Amino acid sequence: xxxxxxxxxxxxxxxxxxxxxxxxxxxxxxxxxxxxxxxxxxxxxxxxxxxxxxxxxxxxxxxxxxxxxxxxxxxxxxxxxxxxxxxxxxxxxxxxxxxxxxxxxxxxxxxxxxxxxxxxxxxxxxxxxxxxxxxxxxxxxxxxxxxxxxxxxxxxxxxxxxxxxxxxxxxxxxxxxxxxxxxxxxxxxxxxxxxxxxxxxxxxxxxxxxxxxxxxxxxxxxxxxxxxxxxxxxxxxxxxxxxxxxxx
Numbered sequence: 001x002x003x004x005x006x007x008x009x010x011x012x013x014x015x016x017x018x019x020x021x022x023x024x025x026x027x028x029x030x031x032x033x034x035x036x037x038x039x040x041x042x043x044x045x046x047x048x049x050x051x052x053x054x055x056x057x058x059x060x061x062x063x064x065x066x067x068x069x070x071x072x073x074x075x076x077x078x079x080x081x082x083x084x085x086x087x088x089x090x091x092x093x094x095x096x097x098x099x100x101x102x103x104x105x106x107x108x109x110x111x112x113x114x115x116x117x118x119x120x121x122x123x124x125x126x127x128x129x130x131x132x133x134x135x136x137x138x139x140x141x142x143x144x145x146x147x148x149x150x151x152x153x154x155x156x157x158x159x160x161x162x163x164x165x166x167x168x169x170x171x172x173x174x175x176x177x178x179x180x181x182x183x184x185x186x187x188x189x190x191x192x193x194x195x196x197x198x199x200x201x202x203x204x205x206x207x208x209x210x211x212x213x214x215x216x217x218x219x220x221x222x223x224x225x226x227x228x229x230x231x232x233x234x235x236x237x238x239x240x241x242x243x244x245x246x247x248x
Contacts, residue, residue: 086128
């Protein structure tokens with residue numbers, strides 16, 4: 001009888017989590033091996049170019065740089081605050097014995113006992129706590145980048161050692177964006193798991209829909225990828241004569 005109440009939760013919810021993990025593992029592999037086939041890889045390349053340009057034109061574009069980084073920090077702060085509020089609400093529901101002992105029995109497919117409801121709320125709470133953790137780390141890195149990017153000269157010291165370079169600032173910027181992305185994906189997963197309160201079937205369907213939407217957003221079509229690569233090659237070839245003329 002107990003297995004009859006739990007079998008949907010024991011099959012569909014782990015399967016949904018495995019699907020999310022496999023999708024993001026494949027996405028990470030594609031970003032590392034074929035970055036220009038993914039939106040994350042293209043944006044990463046563009047951000048590195050942007051950081052380099054902001055450092056070179058620091059005196060002219062310092063206000064633009066600070067405002068852009070401030071917008072990123074504000075977005076990460078909003079997500080972190082939302083996670084805290086959701087965690088507080090879930091903790092309040094979890095601490096309420098009445099809320100746990102009175103589930104929506106008629107609307108839930110799967111386990112709906114006291115222990116099952118506690119497991120569901122604790123799992124959702126854990127996901128949002130980790131999302132808050134990654135957003136907090138993202139804010140830390142982005143704040144450091146906002147300081148380092150405004151250093152007038154990122155040149156080697158008189159002894160020839162590179163103690164601070166634009167590549168280092170770019171790496172910190174990418175870490176901040178990566179942590180923000182991980183926090184957002186955990187936030188999306190947490191919202192899908194919130195449907196677990198009404199049964200595991202909704203969780204599975206929500207994860208399948210979310211993966212389809214993310215796949216459409218994370219990957220670029222082959223035609224657009226070739227067009228972007230062609231434009232990049234044309235720009236590089238057009239810059240070569242200018243460099244020769246300057247040398248002359």
